[in-house]
Amino acid sequence: MSRWAIEAQDLCKRFGSFLAVDRLSLCIPHGCVFGLLGPNGAGKSTTIKMLTTLAAPTSGSARVAGYDVSTEAVQVRRRIGYVPQQQSADPDLTGFENLLVFARLYGIIEQRRARIVEALELMDLADAKDRLVRHYSGGMVRRLEIAQSMLNDPEVLFMDEPTIGLDPLARHTVWERVAKLRETHGTTIFLTTHYMDEAAALCGIVAFMNTGKILDSGPPHELTAKYGSGATLDDVFIRLTGQPLAKSGTHA
Amino acid sequence: MTGISSPLPREAQHAPSVLRNLRVLLTQIAAIADSEIQKLRHDPVELFTRVIQPVLWLLLFGQVFGRVSGIPTGGIPYQSYLVPGILAQSVLFIAIFYGISAIWERDLGILYKYMMSPAPRGALVLGKAISAGIRGLSQAVMVYLIALMLGIHLRHDALALLGVVGIITVGAAIFSTFSLIIACIVKTRERFMGIGQVLTMPLFFASNAIYPIALMPPWLRVMAAGNPLTYQVDALRALMLPGYHLAFSIQTNIAVQAGTLVVLIAVAAKLYPSILD
Numbered sequence: 386m387s388r389w390a391i392e393a394q395d396l397c398k399r400f401g402s403f404l405a406v407d408r409l410s411l412c413i414p415h416g417c418v419f420g421l422l423g424p425n426g427a428g429k430s431t432t433i434k435m436l437t438t439l440a441a442p443t444s445g446s447a448r449v450a451g452y453d454v455s456t457e458a459v460q461v462r463r464r465i466g467y468v469p470q471q472q473s474a475d476p477d478l479t480g481f482e483n484l485l486v487f488a489r490l491y492g493i494i495e496q497r498r499a500r501i502v503e504a505l506e507l508m509d510l511a512d513a514k515d516r517l518v519r520h521y522s523g524g525m526v527r528r529l530e531i532a533q534s535m536l537n538d539p540e541v542l543f544m545d546e547p548t549i550g551l552d553p554l555a556r557h558t559v560w561e562r563v564a565k566l567r568e569t570h571g572t573t574i575f576l577t578t579h580y581m582d583e584a585a586a587l588c589g590i591v592a593f594m595n596t597g598k599i600l601d602s603g604p605p606h607e608l609t610a611k612y613g614s615g616a617t618l619d620d621v622f623i624r625l626t627g628q629p630l631a632k633s634g635t636h637a
Numbered sequence: 638m639t640g641i642s643s644p645l646p647r648e649a650q651h652a653p654s655v656l657r658n659l660r661v662l663l664t665q666i667a668a669i670a671d672s673e674i675q676k677l678r679h680d681p682v683e684l685f686t687r688v689i690q691p692v693l694w695l696l697l698f699g700q701v702f703g704r705v706s707g708i709p710t711g712g713i714p715y716q717s718y719l720v721p722g723i724l725a726q727s728v729l730f731i732a733i734f735y736g737i738s739a740i741w742e743r744d745l746g747i748l749y750k751y752m753m754s755p756a757p758r759g760a761l762v763l764g765k766a767i768s769a770g771i772r773g774l775s776q777a778v779m780v781y782l783i784a785l786m787l788g789i790h791l792r793h794d795a796l797a798l799l800g801v802v803g804i805i806t807v808g809a810a811i812f813s814t815f816s817l818i819i820a821c822i823v824k825t826r827e828r829f830m831g832i833g834q835v836l837t838m839p840l841f842f843a844s845n846a847i848y849p850i851a852l853m854p855p856w857l858r859v860m861a862a863g864n865p866l867t868y869q870v871d872a873l874r875a876l877m878l879p880g881y882h883l884a885f886s887i888q889t890n891i892a893v894q895a896g897t898l899v900v901l902i903a904v905a906a907k908l909y910p911s912i913l914d
């Protein structure tokens with residue numbers, strides 16, 4: 386098995402003349418919760434799309450779960466889960482049916498029903514499983530998507546702002562589940578968030594990104610120590626990106 | 638490794654075998670097709686609103702043109718002659734706007750997750766094609782009911798009905814996959830709507846759906862001969878109308894339908910991911 390769960394080398398993504406991701410390199414060990422932080426438009430989602438095989442890198446290369454995202458995309462897809470930034474559940478199906486589609490697409494045949502129910506229970510959606518998703522609240526949709534991303538027991542789980550739109554209680558539930566997933570399954574988790582408290586609470590390593598480049602990275606406590614005693618990740622964010630958090634909103 | 642063991646996905650624990658791979662592939666195709674059935678189950682209203690158009694064609698157009706005596710239908714009353722044509726037309730109209738639903742699914746974010754799954758693109762396309770077939774079949778049920786009410790006699794032996802199911806499914810699959818390809822090229826709903834309108838009319842009128850090819854000027858005959866709808870209607874007439882004689886041989890018909898479908902699926906599988914760009 387490769388030493389790293391995720392490794393990227395000089396990854397670039399260009400949209401026309403605009404360079405959204407600029408020579409990004411990173412190595413993330415197995416079982417790590419990694420947080421990619423940065424202001425709107427920094428290139429976080431674009432990075433995730435390249436690592437999840439949804440977008441082809443303009444140049445550079447990356448391996449996820451030991452496979453190359455460009456040349457071994459199917460192998461990568463089998464081993465990862467993805468919670469996209471935008472809502473992506475099918476509103477015309479029930480919660481259970483949404484998960485059923487994905488369980489089938491992942492080729493899960495044995496104990497399919499039990500595994501779906503288990504995932505729904507884990508996200509506190511057991512009671513709502515037979516309701517149409519169009520009648521779910523925003524937080525319920527988010528939890529459904531997280532349940533879905535765990536269905537195939539991913540080795541690496543990508544979560545693009547997993548807690549947008551969640552109330553504080555639901556956010557804490559998600560944190561708990563993420564921590565538990567890492568503990569019990571050794572899942573490597575790659576997440577983005579605009580909540581610095583979330584990053585500090587969850588992540589073993591964080592990296593700050595702006596205008597397509599990683600500016601600094603490391604364990605949260607080391608970073609905060611580096612940027613002055615008593616500093617928080619908020620302070621680090623402001624120092625590195627030169628932007629107060631208030632300006633950088635929480636939604637795309 | 639950092640000390641925490643990372644278990645393989647549960648799937649990996651099974652020895653791979655051809656049979657199992659086939660089962661997985663069928664499951665992946667069924668995933669998409671079955672979700673369509675569930676949607677129809679949750680909201681069946683569409684099945685009924687879709688009936689209005691064929692009813693109008695059969696009642697209004699059929700009644701009036703039934704009075705024209707010069708249409709060479711081979712001795713079949715015009716209204717009966719029209720039924721298979723209108724069935725094929727209504728299936729075409731449903732299928733040709735399937736690309737819109739793909740664009741819609743992309744805008745809702747659903748398609749990103751389909752594409753993220755390890756399912757082969759061809760399986761996703763085929764699943765969609767079968768979905769269109771299911772909608773087409775529901776339309777066939779309605780058209781048979783209308784014909785019954787209008788007192789039009791249709792074949793109802795098992796072989797004929799089975800054949801109709803096959804032709805409708807393949808026909809819907811062909812046009813929905815064609816539509817998906819267009820959606821992958823034009824990418825937005827607005828552009829698609831414009832093109833969808835422009836396509837359906839020629840496909841419909843340059844076919845034998847409402848008049849025999851024999852009535853057409855030579856240039857239109859050439860177009861009709863290249864139009865899969867013509868073959869579908871011909872086969873449907875043979876399978877639905879007692880005493881109808883095929884204009885094309887069964888072999889030609891199967892070759893045209895199967896060939897077209899295979900080519901379209903292959904192209905769509907290649908293009909499908911580009912709808913995300």
Ligand SMILES: Nc1ncnc2c1ncn2[C@@H]1O[C@H](COP(=O)(O)OP(=O)(O)OP(=O)(O)O)[C@@H](O)[C@H]1O
Nearest residue numbers: 400405424425426427428429430431432470636637
């Ligand atoms: N398909 C695209 N075509 C053109 N430009 C794009 C495309 N996708 C992203 N971009 C641009 O790339 C830059 C990075 O976008 P990205 O979505 O990765 O940012 P982000 O860090 O995820 O921001 P946010 O915090 O708002 O989610 C932005 O300037 C965006 O406008």
Ligand SMILES: [Mg+2]
Nearest residue numbers: 429430470637
């Ligand atoms: Mg983003």
